[in-house]
Amino acid sequence: MKSDQLMQKVVKAIEDKKGHNIVTLNLQGISLIADYFVICHGNSDTQVQAITNEIKKTADAEGVTVRGVEGMDTARWVLVDLGDVVVHVFHREDREYYNIERLWSDAKVVETV
Template identity: 55%
Template sequence: MTEKEILSIAVKAADDKKAMDLVALKMEGISLIADYFLICHGNSDKQVQAIAREIKDQAEENDLLVKRMEGFDEARWILVDLGSVVAHIFHKDERGYYNLERLWGDAPQEDLSGVLQ
């Protein structure tokens, strides 16, 4: 499965749980951690957890290994590591504080309009 297909699975799963302001940063050549960062947020602890759980469930249904999930209990910033794609699911209050989009400002954004139709 390609990195874009994995990203698409994660984006659709997050969108299914009404994740807000989905952004995908193409990290290839910028970070050794992953090829893509998916960044989004939820408006409550429960929604943040639901988004992370849906990404994990959809990944597993597509035979993808979820290498790690961190921060689930606190639900302020949950990281779901799918290998070449790392999903960052923030609580709305935390997203602006950490501002990963600005931190990785040199990373081009992937167009998600085709996935979110």
Template identity: 55%
Template sequence: MNLEEIARLAADAAEEKKAQRVTILDIRGLSVIADYFVICHGNSATQVQAIATGIKEKMEEAGIPIKGVEGFREARWVLLDLGDVVVHVFHKDERDFYDLERLWGDAQQVRVQ
């Protein structure tokens, strides 16, 4: 599975948990930390945790190693490190505040199916 397919799989898993505004950013050439960001949000702490758990389970089923998970307990900004794909699951308020899409405005958006 290539990196874009991994990003799409994470986006699909987020959508299955009713994540809002699921976005994939292609940041290749813009950053050394990753090639793709998947960004989404939930409207409550419980939903943020459900989205993160759903993505984690989908990755494990596909045999994709998760290198780390940060922020799960607080459920304000959960980061799932899949290596060259980084998934950001925000609580709505934090997503609006940090606005990663604006911060990474030079990145190309990948169409989410």
């Protein structure tokens, strides 16, 4: 699966669990880490975990290997590594604090449909 297709499926999974303020950054040509960062937040630990579980379920259904998940135990900032797509699921307060969109301000914001 191409990275842009995977990114769209991840965004849909986040929307399905009512994730907030979804931002997708295109890192192609900027970073070797991944092609896309998808960033969102939930309003509670439970919602952060539900969003993360939906992303993992979607990846499994598409045959995409989940390379790693970090932060599920505290559900404040969960990182899901899908290879070319890396997803950051924050608790609302932590997203405001870390503001990683600012750190990657060179990246273009992708309009998702």
